[in-house]
Amino acid sequence: MFIDQAKIHVKAGNGGNGCLSFRREKYVPKGGPDGGDGGNGGDIIFQADRHLRTLLDYRYKKHFKAENGKPGQGAKKFGKSGSDYVVKVPRGTLIKNMDTGTILADLTEDDEKVVVAKGGKGGRGNAHFATPTNQAPRKYEPGQPGKEYNLVLELKLLADVGLVGLPNAGKSTLLSRITAAKPKIADYPFTTLIPNLGLVQYKESNSYVVADIPGLIEGAHEGKGLGMQFLRHIERTSVLAYLIDVQSEDIVDDFKILQNELAKYNSNLIEKPSIILITKIDTKSIDEIKDIKKLERLDLEWMTISAVTGEGIEEAKTKMWDLISGTENEH
DSSP states (O other): OOOOEEEEEEEOOOOOOOOOOBOOBTTBTTOOBOOOOOOOOOOEEEEEETTOOOSTHHHHOOEEEOOOOOOOBTTTBOOOOOOOEEEEEETTEEEEETTTOOEEEEEOSTTOEEEEEOOOOOOOOGGGGOBTTBSSOOOOOOOOOOOEEEEEEEEOOOOSEEEEESTTSSHHHHHHHHSSOOOOOOSSTTOOOSOEEEEEEETTTEEEEEEEOOOOOTTGGGTOTTHHHHHGGGGGOSEEEEEEETTOSOHHHHHHHHHHHHHHHOGGGGGSOEEEEEEOTTSSOGGGOTTHHHHHHSSSOEEEOOTTTOTTHHHHHHHHHHHHHTOTTOO
C-alpha cells in the first residue's frame, strides 16, 4: 500500500524541575542551598531514511513523544536530560505545521535530520538564587514545557523523469519495458492507482529514476479523477515525458490538456525540460496520424514509441538521459 500523506501529533519532552534543597552536614545545621538544575526535555527529530518508501507507518501510529527531563537533586546534582525521539521518514518528505500551514522541513537527502519540536529547558535549582542578603533562598524554577505540534507529512517522490499522461496512455507499460519495475498493467483507465518508481540503466555506467504517475484527466488540479493526490510527485522530477496514445482523437489537444492541468497546479511544472512520446505506434502507422502537422508546429520535440515491439525505446531512453544531464544538444 502506498501512503503519501499522514497527519500526526508530536510532543517534545518537558524540562525537569529545579530542586529546592539545603546542605545538610554534621556540625553545620544551616547549610547553604544546593538544589541542582532539572534536565532538558528530549527533542523530536525527523530523519530521512532511503530504505523507507511510504508513510504507511504513520497511518497507524500518530502520536510521538520525547522523554521528559529528570528533576534536579540535592548536592547540586543535575537531572538527566530526556532522550530525543527520532521519527524516520522517506526521502522527499515535506513536514508542515497543520495549524499554520508553515513548512518546517523538507528532507531530500539520506540521513538528513531536523529538530522539529524542541524539548523544554530544565528549571534552575535554588543554588542559583543565593545572594548576600538571601543566603537561604526557597526559590527554584519549574521545567519548561516541550514544544508540541500537529503535523502534516507529505511525501513527494524523488525521480529524474516523470511520466505524465491521460489514463491508459501506456505509462506503466513503458516503465515495465525500460526498468525492472513491475507495475500493474491492463487495458482500462486508472490501472495505476499508486505512483511507481523504476531505475533505468543507461549504457554502462549511467542510470536514472523514472516515476509513473497515475493518469491525469481534465480537472485533475481540482481533485477530479486521481490527479490531485499525485500531482505533488511531479514537482520533484527534473524532466517530464508526456505520453499520448497514437489512437487519440487529437494528440495536440491531449497534450494541451496535460499542460493545462500541470500549469494550474504549479506553473513551474511546464517550464521543466520535456518531450512528447507518442505511444502504441505498433497499432497505427505514423502516416495515419491525422494531426501530424499540428504536432510538428509544437515547440517541443516528439518521437514515436512502442513498448510492445521496442520501436523507439532506446532513442527515448537516450533523450531522457540527455534532458536530465543537459546534453541534449551534443549529439
